[in-house]
Amino acid sequence: SAVISQKPSRDICQRGTSLTIQCQVDSQVTMMFWYRQQPGQSLTLIATANQGSEATYESGFVIDKFPISRPNLTFSTLTVSNMSPEDSSIYLCSVAQGRSAEAFFGQGTRLTVV
């Protein structure tokens, strides 16, 4: 299993500003993912955070808006840049010990942009 510490747990931000979300895992993991979950909706994958290389973004998500860092095998950050009210959502990081394996999630960051 993996224990993930994600912070902040929530924040209220002004439009036009940026917020960086951090995820710390208690063990080295190959794969880390960032998801967005809007109220009452499913989880939508934003990107896969690769250690030592650029993140891989899903359709509809771009690096300029959601820059990601993965400096080592236990840590990653997601920045939500130039925020607008449409970015209000819950953001979750997730890890998996290899493919076709159980995914573990951070507790989520509830972001409100005003």
Place this chain on the structure above:
Amino acid sequence: GENVEQHPSTLSVQEGDSAVIKCTYSDSASNYFPWYKQELGKRPQLIIDIRSNVGEKKDQRIAVTLNKTAKHFSLHITETQPEDSAVYFCAPNSGNTPLVFGKGTRLSVIA
């Protein structure tokens, strides 16, 4: 990429009754079939999973059945209890891509 459909989107059952949620997928290479439960305000957690070499798996009141030919798998909850009320997500996976989640099924167990 994987197309995942989950039915029904909402389900209400009386306490003690059974609940069944179905997930269909498109990628014939999928070989891992998990179900996640997300309680209100909490993170998703794996409750049961099955791999493609097995047709059924059971864990107490929860079971998952797989039909690879028809490309669907189902979550079965028997003797439902109020604490089973949550949103359930399927996430079929081929091992070559990150998890793609179904749209979720909101289960309400009425006492």
